[in-house]
Amino acid sequence: MASSSIFIYKLCLSSEINVESIYLRLKDYPEDENTYFNLELISSNELVGEYIIVRNAKESYYNPRKRAFESRIVPKANVISFSVTNNFLEIWANKTSANKLVFELSNLFKDISIKNVEIKIDTLIERLKGYKLKISKVCFQDFLFTEDIVGNFTVDLSSYGDAFSILQKYNDNISSMTIILFCDNSSIKLRVTAKGRVTVYKDRSALGDEELLFLHQILLNGGEK
Secondary structure (H helix, E strand, C coil): CCCEEEEEEEEECCCCCCHHHHHHHHHCCCCCCCEEEEEEEEECCEEEEEEEEEEEEEEEEEECCCCEEEEEEEEEEEEEEEEEECCEEEEECCHHHHHHHHHHHHHHCCCCEEEECCECHHHHHHHHCCCCEEEEEEEEEEEEEECCEEEEEEEECCCCCCHHHHHHHCHHHEEEEEEEEEECCEEEEEEEECCCCEEECCCHHHCCHHHHHHHHHHHHHCECC
8 A cells, every 4th residue: 555654834924925926936946857846736825746856876677688687877756746735835755855845945935934833643632533533553652551561562442442532541652543534435544653744545646635635634733733
């Protein structure tokens, strides 16, 4: 199953800056064959895009004619998917790639402050109340088993009757949890860590508009107030 990490940032914009002006500035990005943007303006307050970084890499291949392994230089593309909706930047990539895009945007937009939105487990637990979901694997750390025994363990709460009571009681000890959200006739599986990292077990391209809207509502309302 494909998976993607999501990083969400709050954009602190001046009154003269909006999504459309961000789009226009990125369209004028001095691209070359190694770095460029693919962009689509969805509406006046939403754009989606890809930041492409192309680097040469050496790869090994088998030459059947010579019956030997050889090496060649080939271009490798790192495609960093992102979107800007209202005042939020959302990046679907690993942490290193997300940092590269944030660094590039910070250099391009000196008048925009980009601040990380921290997804806290305790506030996310409160926000999830009332939603149709299943809580599966939960990892606890520094858990006090007895007076002199502290350890880490993982438990599956998918068949437990009142999983939320466990989460609320021991939320300070949760290092990560995996949940399945049910949205209409589909489901979204995601993993959240105590450090605020969110992994969705679907590619962004595989999510419909309703699923993305639902996911945004959960994560942004579950972020730091």
